Amino acid sequence: xxxxxxxxxxxxxxxxxxxxxxxxxxxxxxxxxxxxxxxxxxxxxxxxxxxxxxxxxxxxxxxxxxxxxxxxxxxxxxxxxxxxxxxxxxxxxxxxxxxxxxxxxxxxxxxxxxxxxxxxxxxxxxxxxxxxxxxxxxxxxxxxxxxxxxxxxxxxxxxxxxxxxxxxxxxxxxxxxxxxxxxxxxxxxxxxxxxxxxxxxxxxxxxxxxxxxxxxxxxxxxxxxxxxxxxxxxxxxxxxxxxxxxxxxxxxxxxxxxxxxxxxxxxxxxxxxxxxxxxxxxxxxxxxxxxxxxxxxxxxxxxxxxxxxxxxxxxxxxxxxxxxxxxxxxxxxxxxxxxxxxx
Amino acid sequence: xxxxxxxxxxxxxxxxxxxxxxxxxxxxxxxxxxxxxxxxxxxxxxxxxxxxxxxxxxxxxxxxxxxxxxxxxxxxxxxxxxxxxxxxxxxxxxxxxxxxxxxxxxxxxxxxxxxxxxxxxxxxxxxxxxxxxxxxxxxxxxxxxxxxxxxxxxxxxxxxxxxxxxxxxxxxxxxxxxxxxxxxxxxxxxxxxxxxxxxxxxxxxxxxxxxxxxxxxxxxxxxxxxxxxxxxxxxxxxxxxxxxxxxxxxxxxxxxxxxxxxxxxxxxxxxxxxxxxxxxxxxxxxxxxxxxxxxxxxxxxxxxxxxxxxxxxxxxxxxxxxxxxxxxxxxxxxxxxxxxxxx
DNA sequence: CCATGTTGAGAGAGCGCTCTCTTGACAGCG
DNA sequence: CGCTGTCAAGAGAGCGCTCTCTCAACATGG
Numbered sequence: 001x002x003x004x005x006x007x008x009x010x011x012x013x014x015x016x017x018x019x020x021x022x023x024x025x026x027x028x029x030x031x032x033x034x035x036x037x038x039x040x041x042x043x044x045x046x047x048x049x050x051x052x053x054x055x056x057x058x059x060x061x062x063x064x065x066x067x068x069x070x071x072x073x074x075x076x077x078x079x080x081x082x083x084x085x086x087x088x089x090x091x092x093x094x095x096x097x098x099x100x101x102x103x104x105x106x107x108x109x110x111x112x113x114x115x116x117x118x119x120x121x122x123x124x125x126x127x128x129x130x131x132x133x134x135x136x137x138x139x140x141x142x143x144x145x146x147x148x149x150x151x152x153x154x155x156x157x158x159x160x161x162x163x164x165x166x167x168x169x170x171x172x173x174x175x176x177x178x179x180x181x182x183x184x185x186x187x188x189x190x191x192x193x194x195x196x197x198x199x200x201x202x203x204x205x206x207x208x209x210x211x212x213x214x215x216x217x218x219x220x221x222x223x224x225x226x227x228x229x230x231x232x233x234x235x236x237x238x239x240x241x242x243x244x245x246x247x248x249x250x251x252x253x254x255x256x257x258x259x260x261x262x263x264x265x266x267x268x269x270x271x272x273x274x275x276x277x278x279x280x281x282x283x284x285x286x287x288x289x290x291x292x293x294x295x296x297x298x299x300x301x302x303x304x305x306x307x308x309x310x311x312x313x314x315x316x317x318x319x320x321x322x323x324x325x326x327x328x329x330x331x332x333x334x335x336x337x338x339x340x341x342x343x
Numbered sequence: 344x345x346x347x348x349x350x351x352x353x354x355x356x357x358x359x360x361x362x363x364x365x366x367x368x369x370x371x372x373x374x375x376x377x378x379x380x381x382x383x384x385x386x387x388x389x390x391x392x393x394x395x396x397x398x399x400x401x402x403x404x405x406x407x408x409x410x411x412x413x414x415x416x417x418x419x420x421x422x423x424x425x426x427x428x429x430x431x432x433x434x435x436x437x438x439x440x441x442x443x444x445x446x447x448x449x450x451x452x453x454x455x456x457x458x459x460x461x462x463x464x465x466x467x468x469x470x471x472x473x474x475x476x477x478x479x480x481x482x483x484x485x486x487x488x489x490x491x492x493x494x495x496x497x498x499x500x501x502x503x504x505x506x507x508x509x510x511x512x513x514x515x516x517x518x519x520x521x522x523x524x525x526x527x528x529x530x531x532x533x534x535x536x537x538x539x540x541x542x543x544x545x546x547x548x549x550x551x552x553x554x555x556x557x558x559x560x561x562x563x564x565x566x567x568x569x570x571x572x573x574x575x576x577x578x579x580x581x582x583x584x585x586x587x588x589x590x591x592x593x594x595x596x597x598x599x600x601x602x603x604x605x606x607x608x609x610x611x612x613x614x615x616x617x618x619x620x621x622x623x624x625x626x627x628x629x630x631x632x633x634x635x636x637x638x639x640x641x642x643x644x645x646x647x648x649x650x651x652x653x654x655x656x657x658x659x660x661x662x663x664x665x666x667x668x669x670x671x672x673x674x675x676x677x678x679x680x681x682x683x684x685x686x
Numbered sequence: 687c688c689a690t691g692t693t694g695a696g697a698g699a700g701c702g703c704t705c706t707c708t709t710g711a712c713a714g715c716g
Numbered sequence: 717c718g719c720t721g722t723c724a725a726g727a728g729a730g731c732g733c734t735c736t737c738t739c740a741a742c743a744t745g746g
Contacts, residue, residue, distance in 0.1 A: 052731085368704085396703040396731090401705095
């Protein structure tokens with residue numbers, strides 16, 4: 001009943017512990033008959049290597065830390081996390097690496113987490129949901145710990161990251177609206193203290209500029225990444241510019257709120273006002289009319305984060321890897337066709 | 344620059360490695376001056392115990408596995424997971440235990456996960472999102488691995504679990520509607536292959552029965568845990584029973600869908616039809632009118648899961664622990680006051 | 687036929703820690 | 717004053733594994 005050790009495997013196979021170890025670790029310099037008899041013994045005994053013992057000598061842990069630092073209930077991003085985690089998990093699974101989740105909810109816990117991460121308990125770290133100028137990534141990096149950041153890293157940090165192509169996606173969304181013949185295009189901005197929010201705004205402007213449309217700051221209205229935020233922003237925009245014929249919202253949730261506002265104001269979507277969201281979340285499919293949106297696969301992001309980190313760990317270099325994931329505009333009912341409104 | 348070991352701590356403190364170890368582990372039989380000098384040395388060197396070395400001899404890992412088995416994109420529960428994870432993380436942090444996340448997305452990965460969990464890589468396991476008759480909890484339990492299940496465990500499994508008081512919450516919700524003077528109360532059911540869905544339905548019936556109201560199966564309409572599902576169910580219910588004056592929906596998302604349906608049908612909420620949801624998620628606050636709902640703290644659930652598991656690990660017993668967490672009805676606009684409709 | 691690789695396999699040290707066993711010091715008691 | 721009991725502290729084994737070093741066996745070339 002006792003858990004079998006390498007020693008026993010070696011004994012059963014009639015070889016030395018060293019040879020058994022070589023087989024387990026896939027060393028090339030092992031004769032065919034030794035390999036086979038060890039493999040048979042492994043199956044027979046149901047042997048599984050003891051991670052602790054292995055770590056002790058290799059100084060590796062076969063585990064990566066995933067840090068979700070939450071300043072104070074930044075609820076917005078929650079639904080994404082699970083998807084990203086799933087992606088990371090998938091990317092790690094192939095290598096039998098384990099995912100150690102670290103969620104720090106207080107400064108005290110954050111310090112504990114940092115201590116934990118810097119003391120060699122993990123082979124690398126994936127960071128998430130950074131508040132603007134978090135020093136953690138740079139900190140870990142400077143201690144020689146492989147780090148990859150999900151989303152844009154705090155500015156100034158020379159750190160690897162994987163990000164969605166926010167600019168490309170938003171640019172495509174606005175350009176799409178323009179191509180539909182819309183000319184009075186407003187935008188509902190995301191929080192401007194988040195890189196994604198800033199970038200999407202910039203892309204909105206760039207797209208207008210590229211099409212030769214005039215920029216008008218009063219067509220931009222910000223808010224939180226919530227349904228209510230979107231609704232209120234839309235109310236304001238309609239008041240300012242009753243002749244708006246399109247809206248680019250920085251998130252689906254905001255777009256859904258805007259939809260309610262437009263409804264209440266008697267605007268038809270997409271006939272009077274076309275609207276495009278961002279994220280392509282479940283929400284986009286459940287609104288009435290269904291929402292055009294910019295698709296980004298958070299699961300893919302997770303997978304890329306895992307890959308990127310594993311590469312860094314393997315290479316033992318300190319190269320900065322940047323990966324930008326394509327986003328894709330998904331056109332649904334809310335932005336179909338040219339304006340037909342008459343108000 | 345090298346990481347300090349216990350050996351060095353002992354040398355600096357001028358004591359034996361054994362004594363240093365005793366101090367680190369808080370053994371009571373250590374003299375005051377020895378303790379102090381060791382503590383000083385620890386601070387001075389920035390010593391942190393090597394987990395691998397410790398595990399090797401103690402045969403403990405100071406880590407628990409959290410398993411999220413996802414049959415096939417059961418998206419419904421996603422938003423909860425992060426909250427539960429946060430709770431677990433918080434509950435574990437105090438004990439310096441680490442959270443190893445295991446997400447199995449394919450049968451192949453599931454087998455890998457099980458192998459991992461049964462090979463003594465974790466001190467205990469928290470299981471989640473079980474599909475009806477998952478054998479995993481019973482399996483782990485029979486291998487002597489401490490297990491706690493979040494939500495109702497598969498029937499028949501003699502396993503510890505932490506669950507929300509679905510019955511109590513749903514009962515309170517329906518009773519509340521009755522107390523408001525509603526008499527034609529419909530319900531939108533959750534999936535009947537999930538324990539929570541079944542229990543909420545039972546509570547709905549129990550509440551009607553307790554109030555002496557007649558049961559009518561045609562007032563029950565099921566669907567998926569989605570907005571659309573709720574909307575379609577409500578459509579059907581209105582068709583069957585135009586005189587419905589209240590609805591208990593098994594989730595906020597479904598309630599939101601029902602709201603759209605009621606809106607489209609020209610029913611006023613709450614004047615004509617009162618409605619109560621379940622989960623008290625963000626959605627409840629962003630609907631128009633705001634949604635009465637049954638509150639359940641998923642974070643608390645996570646914390647209780649962690650506590651329960653830690654207890655089992657410490658006690659080394661195989662006792663089955665059951666914890667039922669109180670749910671609480673939160674009354675908002677959607678169910679305020681008696682019916683005033685005249686249709 | 688001997689020097690020289692080349693390749694497969696074993697011996698053994700040691701990773702950092704815990705824990706049992708043993709020892710030493712000292713108090714209490716007859 | 718010697719004996720026993722108690723408590724603090726040290727010595728040392730050993731957890732399961734990897735990895736370097738060494739060695740044996742055999743092939744190759746001069």
